Amino acid sequence: MWVSGLTKFRRTAIFTGVSNLLVIILGGLLVIEAYPLCDSQYVVPFVLVSVAAVVRIGVMIQTGIAQETTAKCILQCPSDGTVVADPVIRLERRIRYKKWLWWSRLSMVVLVLQVVCATYLILKTTEYFSKDRTSSGCVLELDSKSSWWKQKLLALFMVMICFVALVQCFIGSDVLKWRSFYETHDKAWKHHYREVFDHGLRETLCCLGRFRYMSTMEEDEVYSVAQLLGDLVAYRASGTGHLELLAGLVLLQRGRKSSESFDECIEAPEMHIWEAAALHKFAEAAYTGPLLDVGRNPFIFPCVWLHRQGVLCPWRRSRRPVLAGDNWWRGHAAAFLKYVNLPPEVLRHGRINQVKCEAAYFVVVLHSLRCVVITIRGTETPEDLITDGLCKECTLSAEDLAGLINCHHSHSDVRKSVTSSFPHYGHSGIVEAAREIFMQIEGNPGEHESSGLLSTLLGVGCECFGYEVRVVGHSLGGAIAALLGIRLYHLYPNLRVYAYGPLPCVDLAVANACSGFVTSIIFGNEFSSCLSIGSVLRLRAAAITSLSEYPRADADTIFQLARQFLYKSKCESSEITSAQDQSDYYSGAIPIEDLNHRLCRSQTEISTIGNTEEDIQEFPLWSEATRCGRVRSDNSEFTNYFASEGNSEHEEHSLWVGDRTKDQGDEIHDGEFTNPFAADVNSNSDLVSHLIDVVQTTENEAASNHPDIYLPGLVIHIVPEPKNSHNALWTPFRLRGKENHYKAYIADREKFKDIVVSPSMFLDHLPWRCHMALQKLLEARNAQSSDGTSLRE
Known part of the structure; x- marks a missing residue:
C-alpha cells in the first residue's frame, strides 16, 4: 500500500525532501563536531541552514496534506451540480483551496530563507579561509593536520546547500500529483481550475486596487468567468x-x-469605406487610458499619456467638459478631444467607469456635419475583461430587438424573420452593457416624457433635430455599439453603426436582420471576430x-x-x-x-471570406463630399474634422511576450508527463x-x-493584396509589411465561426492597424479614380 501511496508524490518533491534531509544530517554532524571547538559566530550559520531544511520538510508535509484535502474536497462535488448542495460545497472548496495556497506560498518563503542562510554560510566560510587560520576558534579548524573526513564532510555540505537552494528555485511547490487524484474525471478538473482561475482573478483585481473582489464569498461575475475558463481546460482530463x-x-x-481566391467576392462599397475611415478616429480616441499609448510608445508611454491627458496645461481644466468618473484635472476628456482634434464644446456627455458591464462612452455633436456621434470604448480596464468573459449566451428580449421589430421604415421581411424565429440569443456581458448604456442616454422608452440625452438633442425642435446619428466602437465597444444601435434604430431611422473588430454578439437571424444599418469592419486575421465559446x-x-x-x-x-x-x-x-x-x-x-x-x-x-450581400443602402451623411462615387478631396469641413493626422502613430510596434514557457501551477514534470x-x-x-x-x-x-453567435450586420473584411511572389523573394523581410496594399470585400459571416491561428491574430486587432488599412484603401481608390479621370480626359 505504501508503494501505491508513494506514486502520488512528484519525483521532484521526493528529491527535494531527500536532499533537505541530507542537509539536516550533514549539518547536524558538523554542528556536533564544531560546537566544542569553534566560536558561536561560525556555528550559527550551520544551525540556521539545518533549521531551514527542517522547516522546509515540515512545510512540504503540511502542503501535501492540504493538497490532498483540497483534491478530496473537489472530488466530492456532485457531478450533476445540484443547486442545494452546490453553495455549501462551493464554500468549503474555496476554503480548502485557500489553505493549500497559503501553505504553498509559505513554502516559497522558506525557500527564500534557505537561500539567505546558504548565502550567509558561504560568506562566513569565505571570510574564514581569507584570514589567518593558525589561531583556534575556526569553523572546523580545517588545516593540513585536520582529519580528511572533516574536509570531505564540509565540502559535501557546502555543495549540497548550494545545489538544494538552486534546484528548489526551479521546482514548484506542489508535493503530490493532481492527476493521481483526478485521473480522467472531467468534472474534477473543471472544478479544480475554476478555483485556480477564481482566486487568480481576484488577486489580480486586488493588486489593481479592486479590493472588494477578495472579500466576496458568493458567486459573482468573477466566479462566472472562472467557471467558463475552468470548462475550457477540460482537456486536462484526457492527459x-x-x-x-x-x-x-x-x-x-x-x-x-x-x-483562398477573392476573385468572386464583391468589393465593399466606397461609401462604407469612406465613412468607416472617417469615424474610426472616434472609436480609437475612446481609449483615454494608458493602454493606447503602451502599444504605440512602449518605452515613453507614461510621458505621452500624461501629455495627452493635459497634465502639462492644468490652466485649461475649466474649459474641459465634465465627464462622470473623470479625474480631477478632467484628463480623459482632454485625451479624447486631443486625439480627435476637436474643440471642447463638441463633447456633450460621457462617462469613464470601472464597473463591470458599464462601458465608457462619449457623445459628440458636430454641427458643421449635422451629425451626433456616440463612441463606446473597447477593452481597457479589468472590468472590461470581466464583461468580455461573461460570454455565455442570454436571451434577447423584445426591447433589445426593438429597432428590428418596431421599425416601420425597414423591410417587412426583416421584421418577419426576427419575430418568427424567437427566442434570440446574444453575448450576455455585451447585452447587459448595451442595456445599461441605453438607459443612460435614452432613459425608459415607455415614458413619453423621457428626458434622455438623445431625446433632448434630437427631438422635434431641439438643438440637433434632423441630424444623422452614428454609433461607433472598437472590439468590445464595437459589439456594444451594435446592440445599442439595434435598440435605437426604430427611434432614429438615420442611425448607422460602425463596429471595428467587434466580438460575435448575436445569433444568425439578428445578425442578418441588422445588415441595413450595422457594419462590422474586420482587419486581417484578428482573433476577436471569431471569439466565442x-x-x-x-x-x-x-x-x-x-x-x-x-x-x-x-x-x-x-x-x-x-x-x-x-x-x-x-x-x-x-x-x-x-x-x-x-x-x-x-x-x-x-x-x-x-x-x-x-x-x-x-x-x-x-483569412477566408464569403459571398455577397444584397440591398446595400446608400448613406446620406457627407453625400455632398462625393460625386459619381468618388470622394472629393477639397471638402474643407470633412478635412478639418476627420482627416488623418499624418503622424507616426500608425507605425507598427512589436509586442513582447513574457519569457515564459511553463505555468507554475501546471508544469510538466518528468514523473507525471504522459504523452x-x-x-x-x-x-x-x-x-x-x-x-x-x-x-x-x-x-x-x-x-x-452554447448556440453559435455571429458578427452583427454587414461584414467587411480588409485583407492585404497578394503580392508578386517573384518580387517578394527579393524584398527584405523587414520591409515587406510596409509595402502592403489592401482590399476590402463583403464577407460571409459564416467564415468567422472558427478561430484562424496566425502569427498576426493578436497584432491585427490593434486599432491603428485597421485605421492605417482604411487610409490606404482610400488612397488607392482615389488614385484609381484619378487615373480613370485622366484617361477619360
Whole structure:
C-alpha cells in the first residue's frame, strides 16, 4: 500500500525532501563536531541552514496534506451540480483551496530563507579561509593536520546547500500529483481550475486596487468567468497538458490551407469605406487610458499619456467638459478631444467607469456635419475583461430587438424573420452593457416624457433635430455599439453603426436582420471576430486532434513547438507552402528545423471570406463630399474634422511576450508527463480514432449547450493584396509589411465561426492597424479614380 501511496508524490518533491534531509544530517554532524571547538559566530550559520531544511520538510508535509484535502474536497462535488448542495460545497472548496495556497506560498518563503542562510554560510566560510587560520576558534579548524573526513564532510555540505537552494528555485511547490487524484474525471478538473482561475482573478483585481473582489464569498461575475475558463481546460482530463495544446495550435497554424481566391467576392462599397475611415478616429480616441499609448510608445508611454491627458496645461481644466468618473484635472476628456482634434464644446456627455458591464462612452455633436456621434470604448480596464468573459449566451428580449421589430421604415421581411424565429440569443456581458448604456442616454422608452440625452438633442425642435446619428466602437465597444444601435434604430431611422473588430454578439437571424444599418469592419486575421465559446471549444478539439496525428510528438518536440507559439516568430507567416511539404511534415520525413527554413519564405496571410450581400443602402451623411462615387478631396469641413493626422502613430510596434514557457501551477514534470501521442502511427490508430470521437462529441455538446453567435450586420473584411511572389523573394523581410496594399470585400459571416491561428491574430486587432488599412484603401481608390479621370480626359 505504501508503494501505491508513494506514486502520488512528484519525483521532484521526493528529491527535494531527500536532499533537505541530507542537509539536516550533514549539518547536524558538523554542528556536533564544531560546537566544542569553534566560536558561536561560525556555528550559527550551520544551525540556521539545518533549521531551514527542517522547516522546509515540515512545510512540504503540511502542503501535501492540504493538497490532498483540497483534491478530496473537489472530488466530492456532485457531478450533476445540484443547486442545494452546490453553495455549501462551493464554500468549503474555496476554503480548502485557500489553505493549500497559503501553505504553498509559505513554502516559497522558506525557500527564500534557505537561500539567505546558504548565502550567509558561504560568506562566513569565505571570510574564514581569507584570514589567518593558525589561531583556534575556526569553523572546523580545517588545516593540513585536520582529519580528511572533516574536509570531505564540509565540502559535501557546502555543495549540497548550494545545489538544494538552486534546484528548489526551479521546482514548484506542489508535493503530490493532481492527476493521481483526478485521473480522467472531467468534472474534477473543471472544478479544480475554476478555483485556480477564481482566486487568480481576484488577486489580480486586488493588486489593481479592486479590493472588494477578495472579500466576496458568493458567486459573482468573477466566479462566472472562472467557471467558463475552468470548462475550457477540460482537456486536462484526457492527459493533455497546456504545452501539448500549444503544440497542437502550432501544427494547426502550419497545416493551414493557403489563402483562398477573392476573385468572386464583391468589393465593399466606397461609401462604407469612406465613412468607416472617417469615424474610426472616434472609436480609437475612446481609449483615454494608458493602454493606447503602451502599444504605440512602449518605452515613453507614461510621458505621452500624461501629455495627452493635459497634465502639462492644468490652466485649461475649466474649459474641459465634465465627464462622470473623470479625474480631477478632467484628463480623459482632454485625451479624447486631443486625439480627435476637436474643440471642447463638441463633447456633450460621457462617462469613464470601472464597473463591470458599464462601458465608457462619449457623445459628440458636430454641427458643421449635422451629425451626433456616440463612441463606446473597447477593452481597457479589468472590468472590461470581466464583461468580455461573461460570454455565455442570454436571451434577447423584445426591447433589445426593438429597432428590428418596431421599425416601420425597414423591410417587412426583416421584421418577419426576427419575430418568427424567437427566442434570440446574444453575448450576455455585451447585452447587459448595451442595456445599461441605453438607459443612460435614452432613459425608459415607455415614458413619453423621457428626458434622455438623445431625446433632448434630437427631438422635434431641439438643438440637433434632423441630424444623422452614428454609433461607433472598437472590439468590445464595437459589439456594444451594435446592440445599442439595434435598440435605437426604430427611434432614429438615420442611425448607422460602425463596429471595428467587434466580438460575435448575436445569433444568425439578428445578425442578418441588422445588415441595413450595422457594419462590422474586420482587419486581417484578428482573433476577436471569431471569439466565442463554440469557436474556442472547436479550436481546442482541433489542436488535440492535430497533435494526436503527429507521429513525432515526444516531450522535446512539444516543448519546441510550444515555445514557437509563445514567442513571436521571425517569419511573418507559418504556412506550409506546398502539399508535398505538408505531407512530408506530417509523415516525419523532414525535421522541424528544415521545415522551419521552408516556412520562412514569405507567405500572405489572408483569412477566408464569403459571398455577397444584397440591398446595400446608400448613406446620406457627407453625400455632398462625393460625386459619381468618388470622394472629393477639397471638402474643407470633412478635412478639418476627420482627416488623418499624418503622424507616426500608425507605425507598427512589436509586442513582447513574457519569457515564459511553463505555468507554475501546471508544469510538466518528468514523473507525471504522459504523452498519449508519442506512439507510432500504426499502433496509435485506436487512440486517434478515440480522440476524433471525443472531438466530435465536444463539438456536438458545444452546439447544443452554447448556440453559435455571429458578427452583427454587414461584414467587411480588409485583407492585404497578394503580392508578386517573384518580387517578394527579393524584398527584405523587414520591409515587406510596409509595402502592403489592401482590399476590402463583403464577407460571409459564416467564415468567422472558427478561430484562424496566425502569427498576426493578436497584432491585427490593434486599432491603428485597421485605421492605417482604411487610409490606404482610400488612397488607392482615389488614385484609381484619378487615373480613370485622366484617361477619360
